[in-house]
Structures are given as structure tokens and as C-alpha cells.
Amino acid sequence: MEAEQIVVRRRGRPPKRPEHSLETRELLLRAGLEVLTEKGFSSTGIDEILKRVGVPKGSFYHYFDSKEAFGAALIERYARYFAYKLERHFGDSSKQPLARLWAFVEDARTGMARHEFRRGCLIGNLGQEMAALPESYRASLIAVFHDWESRLARCLEAAQHRGEIPASVDCEQAAAFFWIGWEGAVLRAKLERSAKPLDVFALGFFAGLHKA
Amino acid sequence: MEAEQIVVRRRGRPPKRPEHSLETRELLLRAGLEVLTEKGFSSTGIDEILKRVGVPKGSFYHYFDSKEAFGAALIERYARYFAYKLERHFGDSSKQPLARLWAFVEDARTGMARHEFRRGCLIGNLGQEMAALPESYRASLIAVFHDWESRLARCLEAAQHRGEIPASVDCEQAAAFFWIGWEGAVLRAKLERSAKPLDVFALGFFAGLHKA
DNA sequence: ATTAAAAGAGACGATCAGTCTAATATATTT
DNA sequence: AAATATATTAGACTGATCGTCTCTTTTAAT
Numbered sequence: 001m002e003a004e005q006i007v008v009r010r011r012g013r014p015p016k017r018p019e020h021s022l023e024t025r026e027l028l029l030r031a032g033l034e035v036l037t038e039k040g041f042s043s044t045g046i047d048e049i050l051k052r053v054g055v056p057k058g059s060f061y062h063y064f065d066s067k068e069a070f071g072a073a074l075i076e077r078y079a080r081y082f083a084y085k086l087e088r089h090f091g092d093s094s095k096q097p098l099a100r101l102w103a104f105v106e107d108a109r110t111g112m113a114r115h116e117f118r119r120g121c122l123i124g125n126l127g128q129e130m131a132a133l134p135e136s137y138r139a140s141l142i143a144v145f146h147d148w149e150s151r152l153a154r155c156l157e158a159a160q161h162r163g164e165i166p167a168s169v170d171c172e173q174a175a176a177f178f179w180i181g182w183e184g185a186v187l188r189a190k191l192e193r194s195a196k197p198l199d200v201f202a203l204g205f206f207a208g209l210h211k212a
Numbered sequence: 213m214e215a216e217q218i219v220v221r222r223r224g225r226p227p228k229r230p231e232h233s234l235e236t237r238e239l240l241l242r243a244g245l246e247v248l249t250e251k252g253f254s255s256t257g258i259d260e261i262l263k264r265v266g267v268p269k270g271s272f273y274h275y276f277d278s279k280e281a282f283g284a285a286l287i288e289r290y291a292r293y294f295a296y297k298l299e300r301h302f303g304d305s306s307k308q309p310l311a312r313l314w315a316f317v318e319d320a321r322t323g324m325a326r327h328e329f330r331r332g333c334l335i336g337n338l339g340q341e342m343a344a345l346p347e348s349y350r351a352s353l354i355a356v357f358h359d360w361e362s363r364l365a366r367c368l369e370a371a372q373h374r375g376e377i378p379a380s381v382d383c384e385q386a387a388a389f390f391w392i393g394w395e396g397a398v399l400r401a402k403l404e405r406s407a408k409p410l411d412v413f414a415l416g417f418f419a420g421l422h423k424a
Numbered sequence: 425a426t427t428a429a430a431a432g433a434g435a436c437g438a439t440c441a442g443t444c445t446a447a448t449a450t451a452t453t454t
Numbered sequence: 455a456a457a458t459a460t461a462t463t464a465g466a467c468t469g470a471t472c473g474t475c476t477c478t479t480t481t482a483a484t
Contacts, residue, residue, distance in 0.1 A: 024462080042255035043344035045440060056464045057442085063462095067441065118343060124396075127403040128340040131330060132255035142404055177416035180409050181389075184336075184396025191339040192354055197392050204389035208420025236431080257472060269474085270432050279473060 025063045027053045032074050037119040041071055042132045068134045071126075075137065078122040079144045086148065090155040097159035098206070101152070105202045109195045112186070117193040124183040149175045156209075165209045178205055237275040239265045244286050249331040253283055254344045280346045283338070287349065290334040291356045298360065302367040309371035310418070313364070317414045321407045324398070329405040336395040361387045368421075377421045390417055 031052045035044050046067055050060060064070040089104040090097075112119065126133060127141050152175035159165050181201050188197035243264045247256050258279055262269055276282040301316040302309075324331065335356050342350060364387035371377050393413050400409035 039343045040254070040341060042252075043341065046442085047440080058444090058464055059462065061442070120340075124399065125340060128332075128337060128399050129252060129255065130403050131251045138403065145400070145403075173412060173416065176409075176412050177393075180396045180400050180413050181393030181416075182396065183399055184392045184394065187336065187340050187395055187399070188357070188392050191342050191350065191357075197388075200385060200388050201392050204385065204393075204420065208416065259471075259473095268432050268434080270434075270476090270478095271430095273474065274431060 024053075024055055024059055028055060028060060028063060028070075029073060029077055032070060033078060033122065034119070036071075036074060037078075037122045037125065038115075040125045040129050042129055046070075068136070071134070071137065072140070074122065075126065075140050075144070079140075079147070082123075082144075083147060083151070086151045090151055096164060097155050097162060098164045098209075100155055101159075102202070102206075105198065108186075109198050112189055112198070113195055117189050117195070120186045120190045121183060124186055127183070128187075145179055148179050152178055169209060174209065181205065236265075236267055236271055240267060240272060240275060240282070241285060241289055244282060245290060245334065246331070248283075248286060249290075249334045249337065250327075252337040252341050254341055258282075280348070283346070283349065284352070286334065287338065287352050287356070291352075291359070294335075294356075295359060295363070298363045302363055308376060309367050309374060310376045310421075312367055313371075314414070314418075317410065320398075321410050324401055324410070325407055329401050329407070332398045332402045333395060336398055339395070340399075357391055360391050364390055381421060386421065393417065 028049060031049045035049055035052070046057070046060060050057060060070075064073065085107070086104065089100050089107065092100050092103065095103060123141055123144050126137060127145075130138060130141070149172070153171045156165065156169070156171035156174055160167060160169065160171060185197045185201035189195060240261060243261045247261055247264070258269065258272055262272060272282075276285065297319070298316065301312050301319065304312050304315065307315060335353055338345060338349060339353050339357075342353070361384070365383045368377065368381070368383040368386055372379060372381065372383060397409045397413035401407060
């Protein structure tokens with residue numbers, strides 16, 4: 001049960017405090033992420049997001065041209081958030097490279113558990129829904145996956161240099177393999193409301209990596 | 213481009229030919245599968261299915277109590293269809309067990325290609341949408357995945373007995389791993405409109421199996 | 425001819441994304 | 455300090471579409 005986030009907003013032209021001026025827009029994006037990681041795009045109405053933050057429709061269309069534009073902003077925002085998360089984990093030189101990947105998995109697991117496995121991955125959700133989505137999303141989603149792939153590939157290469165995984169492993173391929181399967185794992189974790197699919201996939205992936 | 217399947221149906225009580233009496237219902241189910249494997253449940257309107265087969269709304273609610281009941285029927289039907297497909301492949305004793313799994317992968321790939329990677333897996337689609345679906349679907353979807361898992365596990369055990377994969381492999385785990393990742397691969401194949409994710413995942417899976 | 429069953433036809437209220445007009449309060453200008 | 459400009463809130467409203475339901479029509483069976 002999430003606390004209702006009704007914020008008292010003053011009407012009229014707001015005081016010139018640039019750091020606060022995006023408050024409403026910010027709230028909308030935040031709520032949008034919450035709802036869309038849970039239910040996806042098509043089955044989420046704008047009214048639901050509006051009600052959640054106590055913002056009237058007029059404001060929404062003041063800040064966003066359309067639902068499509070709102071979704072695009074969410075993709076961008078989620079991609080940024082996730083890239084930062086990956087950077088934080090994969091760039092953590094206090095750990096061995098494979099341990100960094102494992103830390104990401106742990107992080108994701110506790111994150112999903114915190115929301116009782118109701119929220120998944122925005123990119124995966126939208127990817128699955130793509131057939132019913134604005135065609136303009138497709139390229140963005142593919143690009144995000146590609147970004148994640150290359151980040152992970154670099155991490156795996158580092159693991160290879162330290163001898164954590166055999167030289168025979170194609171890191172690009174392995175990274176692609178990981179994200180393909182990971183989205184499946186997130187899907188199943190949501191369906192079963194359990195961390196098990198995440199663990200099964202992660203363990204299987206690591207086991208496969210160590211082969212000779 | 214699929215051929216429009218408009219069938220001339222006579223009004224009123226139909227002649228007593230039991231093998232034909234389910235014709236309209238049958239058409240609705242078939243069209244439902246086509247559309248829902250593509251776009252999922254929430255973003256598919258009943259009208260779309262109706263228009264596709266030239267059936268008025270009144271008829272739909274004659275055959276099905278609700279959209280929810282219709283969806284449940286589709287799950288059941290898809291599960292039957294898929295179980296048959298797996299049985300056909302995994303029970304094909306003319307091939308080695310691993311080759312049987314590979315044949316399934318090939319089959320799925322050509323199947324997706326035939327529809328230009330627009331149609332995916334109904335169970336995966338609904339699983340992803342679960343948050344916006346009737347809660348009654350959850351158990352069914354989980355059960356279907358479980359069925360697929362045990363079918364595959366038996367096939368992998370057979371492979372193990374023939375020495376195709378090491379005795380150290382936990383076949384149940386490996387089977388669970390496969391379906392978790394496979395759904396991710398189907399998702400990506402749809403997103404990228406390409407067979408590549410299917411191949412990347414399948415190859416990665418086989419490579420992982422052969423480890424010592 | 426009458427009855428019963430099957431299916432067609434479309435009305436219905438709810439909800440959808442999106443539009444538009446106004447009200448309001450602050451910033452800016454004079 | 456009064457007047458004006460502007461950013462934002464506010465929510466009624468539109469037309470399309472949603473799932474559901476009721477009533478009529480058509481035909482088979484009696």
C-alpha cells in the first residue's frame with residue numbers, strides 16, 4: 001500500500017524558483033514511472049496518474065503534448081535512471097567484475113521485492129506492448145537495450161581480463177544473452193510474485209559463463 | 213497481410229450438425245488468438261475481433277460470458293495447442309533429445325518469421341500484462357509454464373542419459389531457465405522484428421548446457 | 425401453427441485521450 | 455502601486471471506444 005502523494009500546489013504563476021518550477025511535471029513523471037512499470041502503457045489511463053498526484057488534466061496537457069509524448073519522456077527518464085544504476089554497479093572497482101554483475105542482480109531482486117514484485121522493467125513492459133504502441137517508441141527501446149548490452153559487455157570483458165571467465169566467451173554475445181533472458185526473468189518474477197525466476201536465471205547465466 | 217476471413221452465417225437457429233454448430237465460436241477463438249498473441253489482452257477491443265470475423269457483438273456474448281471468460285478460453289486453447297507442439301517435438305524419437313529441442317526452436321523461429329515477428333507467445337504476453345488482468349488468470353499462466361518446464365525437463369533427462377549433456381546438469385533447473393529466458397527472447401524478437409534474439413538465446417542456452 | 429433455441433442488432437453507461445475556456449495568482453512593466 | 459502579461463490550475467466537454475446487456479429476428483423442432 002503506497003502512501004497517497006497529494007501535494008498542495010498553489011495556483012497561478014509560481015514564484016521564480018527554477019529548482020521548484022518543475023515540481024508538477026516531476027510528480028507526473030514519477031507517478032507515471034510507478035504505474036507504467038506495473039501495468040504498462042496501454043492499460044494505464046492518464047486520469048489514473050492524475051488522480052494519484054492530485055493534478056488536474058489541464059496541467060498534464062500543459063506539460064506534455066500527448067500521452068505519446070509523456071511515454072517518450074518516461075522512456076528517456078527510465079533509461080537515464082537505469083544507466084546510472086548500471087554505471088554505479090559495473091563501475092564499482094571495489095568488486096571483481098562478476099561480483100559487480102551479481103550486485104546488480106541482488107539490487108534488482110531487493111528492488112522488486114520491495115514493491116512485492118508488482119513493478120517490473122519499463123523497457124521490457126513497453127517492448128512487449130510494442131504492437132499497440134506508437135511506432136516511434138520502437139527505436140528508443142531497441143537503443144536502450146543496446147546501451148545496456150554494451151555496458152555489460154565491457155564488464156564481462158573486464159572479468160575476462162582478470163581470468164574470471166574463459167577467453168573463449170564472446171562478451172558481446174553473452175551480454176546480449178543476459179538482457180534477453182533477464183527480461184524474461186523479470187516477467188516471470190512479476191507473474192509468480194517471487195524472486196525465484198530472477199535467481200534461476202542469474203545462477204544459470206553464471207554457470208554457463210564458466211564453461212570451458 | 214492476412215486474408216479477411218468473413219464467413220457468411222445464417223441467422224436463426226442453425227441446423228443440427230454438431231460438428232458445425234461451434235463454427236462462430238471457433239472463428240472467434242481463432243481470431244482472438246491471432247490478435248492477442250500480437251497485441252495482448254488489455255489493448256485489444258472485442259470489436260476488433262468481431263469485425264475481423266464479421267460477427268456482431270450480440271453473438272460474442274452469446275458464446276462467452278465476458279471478455280474475461282473469452283480470455284480464459286484462449287489461454288486453455290493456446291496451452292493445448294502448445295502442449296501438442298511440444299509433444300510432437302520432444303517425443304520425436306527419430307532425433308536425439310537435444311536435436312528435438314533445437315527443432316522446437318527452429319519451428320518457433322519460422323513461425324514467428326511467417327508472421328513477420330508480430331505475433332509472440334500468448335502466455336508470455338498475458339504474463340507481462342498480469343497486473344491489468346483478471347487475477348484468475350495468474351494461476352493458469354503459472355500452471356502452463358510449469359507444464360512446459362516438466363516437458364522440457366524430461367527431454368533434457370533423456371539427453372543426459374544419452375550423454376549429450378553432463379550428468380552434473382540439473383534438468384529441472386535448466387528447463388526452468390530455458391522458459392524464463394525464452395519468453396524474453398520472444399519479447400525481443402517481436403520488438404526488433406528479427407529472429408536474432410531467438411538464436412542468441414538458444415545458442416547461449418545450448419552452450420551453457422555443455423559445460424563440464 | 426406453435427414453441428423453443430440460436431444468433432443478430434444495436435442501445436447503454438462508463439471510460440478513454442484529448443480540447444478548450446476560464447479562473448487565479450504571481451512577475452513584470454509602467 | 456496600479457496595470458498588464460504570463461504561467462499554471464481547474465475541470466467541463468467532445469467524440470471515440472470500451473465491455474455489457476436486452477430485445478428482436480430467424481429458423482428448427484414439434
